[in-house]
Amino acid sequence: MIPRHAKIKFNGGRGALLCNTCNTIIRQNFDPHTIEDKKWYCERHTNEINSPRPQRSGEELRR
Ligand SMILES: [Zn+2]
Secondary structure (H helix, E strand, O other): OOOOOOHHHHHOOOEEEEEOOOOEEEEEOOOOOHHOOOOOOOOOHHHHHHOOOOOOOOOOOOO
């Protein structure tokens, strides 16, 4: 299974689960097949997502 949402980095067959926002390693040395394929966040970003702050409006990033 290839995860679509979870950010997983492989180091020599071992997985590292990364925060979707800042790439902080959340978990290491686990079997990638056992984790849920969803967006994972570190503690800090989990808190931010649970209490979102209003962002500046009127500014759009276009790429
Ligand atoms: Zn984070």
